[in-house]
Amino acid sequence: MATYSTNEFKGGLKIMLDGDPFTIVENEFVKPGKGQAFNRVKVRNLKTGRVIDKTFKSGESVEAADVIETELQYLYNDGEFFHFMDPQSFEQKSAPQAAVGDGAKWLKEQDICTVILWNDEPLSVEPPSFVDLKVVETDPGVRGDTSGGGGKPAKLETGAVVRVPLFIEEGEVLRVDTRKGEYVSRAKE
């Protein structure tokens, strides 16, 4: 079992706490004038995203979490699992709904996603920051109105709904920022 000593603690280090994998967000060494030293850390649960405070006795060791970040290609969703493939090894991995979360609405087949693996299983899936998606449903375009002011909702091929300028038509392919959930531009084909 790999372990880390508290003096190796730094932001980004992955550790196990109460059976869950966590990443260290912030580490502070604290010590009263005389007395024991502690490492006071903020850690994020990689399963739930929740950030909690934790204190360790300095010099103690904590179990390391076998967590790596990798790039996998999204293949398909079978209704229960999202399936991915390593483009180099062609090895396939399946991620449960919970690992994909809200990002599911941006997933288009063939797109390369950032996947966090814990003990070799997908723990969380992050869609690409920018995706090109086709508009499948929106009110008819208002020609000549290129102001972009106001806007209207448009449903995309993955099911996501974003606000788009009035001139956008069904069938057009748009570039979308998945982190903000916002329309960026028409996609350049």
Add this chain to the structure above:
Amino acid sequence: MEVWRPAAGLETLRRRAMILAEIRRFFAGRGVLEVQPPTLGPPAMDPALESLAVEGVAPGGGRRWLQTSPEYAMKRLLAAGSGDIYALGPAWRGGEHGRWHRVEFTLLEWYRIGFDHHRLMGEVAELAAAACGPRPVERISYRDAFLRHAGVDPLEADENDLAAAVARAGVSPGWPPSGRDTYLDLLLSHVIGPALGHGAATFLYGFPASQAALARLDDADPRTARRFELFLDGLEIANGYHELTDADAQRRRFEAERTERRFLGLPVYEPDEALLAALEAGIPDCAGVALGVDRLVAVALGARSLAEVRFE
């Protein structure tokens, strides 16, 4: 930034130098003698301090340890009749690195003959004012501070009460703590200390007897020791004692620290016989304090970390 360029700016280092000059002027004006204790000597006995060994520096090629503070050496001078003394220089504590900690740091330590801890607190406040500008000074007992900020009596509460206070404060130990002092240290470092010294120079005094270190116990309440700390802006700046001058009591404390070191699997050192002999020869009734100069400079300049005010 180029790798050779120190992170602390030159203007900061100039202001730091002015504070060091102010400290020396402060003591010169009061007839306190500057001394330079050897920085290599015996190791500290305190289990919470890690002394760093240097090989091949003792006569005959043996090892010595970088001082964690000049305390043992300065007490030998006091026994020799030096009168009031201060030392300003580097000290080293292994394993201590963080925003407000450095393995190598700058320590100011001084001893005043005939002072008790309360009188010395007054002088520490004056020195802090000389460096950082005046602030209201407040004194709060360790017990009152715990009652006010953690809702628990640190002298009477049992481990369960202390564990509950730790949990109430939102502190979550990643291991099962044991021992009252561990809980007290958790509360002091996470809750109480950070709440002290805002808009004031706050002295915390009357530490539990179990944390007396080198302070004498208080005859008026032997549950407490005549030990204090100064806090500015939530940072612990100084730690002082009405000094223990009884050689036998000191020997017993060293023995207890050796036992604790053995229990914790830490190096167990021989007591510093030179210090014990000095105490037997007799040191005058005095109070002494160690003050973190890097932190004092950081507070004076409004810095947010030691890295901003140290040349490293």
